[in-house]
Amino acid sequence: VDLQQGDYEEMDQLAIAKPLCKAAFRVLHAQDIGIAVARAIRAAVSGRPGGVYLDLPAKLFSQVMDAAEGARSLVKVVDAAPAQLPSPDSVARALEVLKGAKRPLIILGKGAAYAQADEAVRELVEKSGIPFLPMSMAKGLLPDTHPQSAGAARSMVLKDADVVVLVGARLNWLLSHGKGKTWGEPGSKTFIQIDIEPREMDSNVAIVAPLVGDIGSCVSA
Structure with a gap:
């Protein structure tokens, strides 16, 4: 008491x-x-x-x-953060959406940085050839001088992209919640989201292709 x-x-x-x-x-x-x-x-x-x-x-x-x-x-912690694999159906759905993209964009968030999956993220970006935009907490995953970096054209790529791949990035106030003038014409965007937290999906806009799992496993799938 x-x-x-x-x-x-x-x-x-x-x-x-x-x-x-x-x-x-x-x-x-x-x-x-x-x-x-x-x-x-x-x-x-x-x-x-x-x-x-x-x-x-x-x-x-x-x-x-x-x-x-x-x-x-004392307890030895074994496999404290096991890999969480995305479902095959969700991977297939995301790839199908990407196939139809004309102006895709990858947005890297702090979840991508925390995941320590730098090489897997680099491979996704470079093999796909898709421009990427790093959020402030994801700076350093790839250099700003990378030929696919869209950091200097942030306003333009957010408006012009038709398919946006969110890699460990949240559609919060930093990205205008995925709405408004920042994103161009209403309804002009299709979102693919990669996140380890399923409740993050559809938090502000509809996510057409959600991939739930750890960043490394999802981008390597």
Whole structure:
């Protein structure tokens, strides 16, 4: 029971952290620190990566463990972020849409950068021959001097593209939510979206060809 008597770190930091983090856990027993750290690592790097808060209350610090027992309590995290493959049907659908494109455009977002699939992304861009536009958090995936970089013509390519491939990029305020004057004539765009989070699809506009999976697996499919 919390009587709010002015204890050290009395503020409920776990409750504060929960809405701000991907996951938040509290450890009450020293022998659980190993499994808690393992769970935090897995939560942080699997799926869409995000910050994890691990709460160690002051009362935990006075607990004592045998060194051997402490060593045994440590957990080796195995395959924390396993590959998530897109379905064959979704890959076929995306390819079919791309085949009909006259002015395709690839937009690289921070999800592509976080995925650490640089070579797979480069191969997609260079083999397809499609111009690419990097968002600010995806700068460096490919050099701005790359012959297919459309960074210097951002306004033009967003208006003129007929098929847009979003690679780890969200249609948020940075891209005018996929609507408005930024995107030219209403209804003139068809969107393919690659993202590890299925709830990201159709968040602002209809996604004709969603590919749900990790970036590396999707662009290599």
